[in-house]
Amino acid sequence: MSRRAPGRGLAIGVIQIITIICQVLTEDPRFAEPIPNVTVALGRDASLPCVVEHLGTYKVAWIHIDRQMILTIHRHVITRLARFSVSHDNAMTWLLHVSQVQQEDRGYYMCQVNTNPMISQVGYLQVVVPPNILDSDSTQSAVAVRENQNTSLVCRADGFPAPKIMWRREDGQPISVDRRKKVTVYEGEQLSLQRISRTEMGAYLCIATNAVPPSVSKRIIVDVEFSPMIWVPNQLVGAPAGTDVTVDCHTEAHPRAISYWVYDNVMVLPTKKYAINTEENSYRAHMKLTVRNLQGADFGNYRCISKNSLGETEGSIRLYEIPMPSTSPKATEMKSNANKESARRANQTRAPTRSPGTERPSVLRAQLDRAPERDAQQVYRPPHLHSVSGGRQLRCWRQPFLVVILLVHMDLIV
Template sequence: MGTDKRHYKEPKTLPDKRNKRPPKRFRRWRLISSSKAVGRFPVLVETIFVEAIIPDLVITQISNGFLHGKIPAAHLPIVDRPHLLDTVVLCIAENPRFTAPITNVTAAVGREAILTCLVEDLGNFKVAWLRVDTQTILTIHNHVITKNHRIGVTHSEHKTWFLHIREIKATDKGWYMCQINTDPMKSQVGYLDVVVPPDILDYATSADIVTREGSNVNLHCKANGFPMPSITWKRETGEMIKLPNGREVANVEGNFLNLTRVSRQQMGPYLCIASNGVPPSVSKRIMLVIHFPPMVWIKNQLVGAYEGQQVTLECHLEAFPKSINYWINERGEMISQSNGRYEPLQKSHNYKTYMKLKIEHVSQSDYGKYKCIAKNALGETDGTIQLFAIPKPSKLLNGIDNDLQDQAGSLLQDKNYVNTASAASRKFICTNFLLVLSALHRLQ
């Protein structure tokens, strides 16, 4: 490489380092081949062996072993034969830097969070991770310093450094620093935000409630989490919730659910559901139990049957706690299945019970009053059904005129006409039945 000898000055002394390689400790230094200023602060100079100098290169000046100011490269000696390595010029330290800021990370409790630090020209410098608020050193280069087994460190070609935090806890939330051990130290920080799925607090949430019908009920539910969870109330069965103003809605938002003058229709399980956008949402089941004394409804209080017919007596009742239910005849005798001609049956769902009494081959002794009785701790009630005799169809039709035959035939064509007819039809049939009996009485 040629040179302008007008700018060449023979150095006063040159160390005798011919045919020797630089010591290991100098390998972290490099020659800057740029016209930009080198360094922003004094850097300690060591020895390096330079093969050539670019004419327009601007090199920082050496003074008392430190780099200060600038001098043109043309004022420095040029080595025509680099292999001789007999020219000492200067050296410039590596200048590691961050190539991008640390991206903030959001992670859920129990998951793994990874913070990333991007570094360039690291050379022999080292990267460390620290917890800012506690000033705890977590890792230095490839080594984990903290005793926290959940912390780990990895890197990719010493350029991308990852801080791993496994099994995240809420206390891991905060600022983390990526640091390079230059002088002065270089650092940047990133924030780890920890989100927590909702958790319902049992001590601050209603337990199962037992109350009397007509009273007021206040349900409450509280949950922790981050962000703060919202509370939604629903009925587990999908039924509507009746509000104090009379409106009925599918769900109610808020920590409290107020029910006024509760009825048996509002009895059942209610769900308090907590959610904050962090899966999974959680719920608690609160059972509302409403106590009330038995109540009885009888569809057919008058049932007619002829001898030898099968007949069924029906009784509907509601009670909670569940009642003790049974049938008695007009003589006060309890009816059980021990008597082969009687078959008492009942079917229950929630607070409702359907009772029926089947009587096979009705005889003269079966006619009379029957009572369905229901008892619980809050009271007792009963309903009465009158079973009365009617003539068999063949006897009824004998000796009456044709007009009455048509009515009587349609009346008795179904042996269970009283039990199966609608309310309006039963009223019409009973009216016609009384007319038939009156006509029979006149004929006699």
């Protein structure tokens, strides 16, 4: 018995090993991991993996559940759609490839193993679509409306997920909503503009977005029509003859107006005499007329006229002559030497009469020294026999006195 024991144990071990191998070889297939949900943009390529363990001799098939269509069985493509294919990268993973994905490819895909009973698992292919504006269902690219009337702008778009519609003004100005509030961005397919004004004229952008790039937009031009208006900054303008002068008018009109100048019932045309310049900005225009080298015939009434299909208006400017200022003579400083001359003459006549022991010359000198001050202050003094304010009066007093002295002296000699 002891001799048979080792052989029997070896046999049992071999049998156990064979049993385990058989169990492994005959184990049923199972899925190692679930099929992930895949999201792909329209027109791109996508792949769905199916990982199967212990496949053995069983086969894997792919089925599009939504269309109830068998796509592949094992390594063979069953569908006639060339965009579908299958690959087997290793012993466990089977990949379903979809090239240039279309919207109809969206849905549930089943990976199936033909066991008994059948086993399967399902994954979802999501196809997202960038937004697309439907021009046929949206407002045309240009709209014209009369001022103070109502209008609505419509913008519709498709895509997946459903896109959101936003409105903006191209110039960045706010949008008036129900005339009560203003917003920078308005959401919704329809934008209503109540009692529209000329300030709301311009381009409106309809923007469609759904988080799938790229976003798209449509540009709608809103024209607000109104008859011309004119504003004259200065209705009365003056200028001297021989100079140049410029008069101007501001106009507003839509559709675009025809603007021109009229003087003496004649249209003013650009010449050497007249220079005409018009600066336009949207529905506004600034008209300027320059008249060169003004002459008498150039003064009068000038009219700026603006007209379009809805009406006509005009402004009037009166151009008058300003006299040229007369040239005033230059003021010259006149310095009079009368005081200096009188003082000089007084000094000359004072020397011969000066005698020792008398104070009269000192008194005369003081009076003469003050004479210029009196002249400067324009003080009037009546004539006096004993006045010594001037050299002429002093000489007149001295001459008879000398004659008397001479006659007395001659009598004494005789």
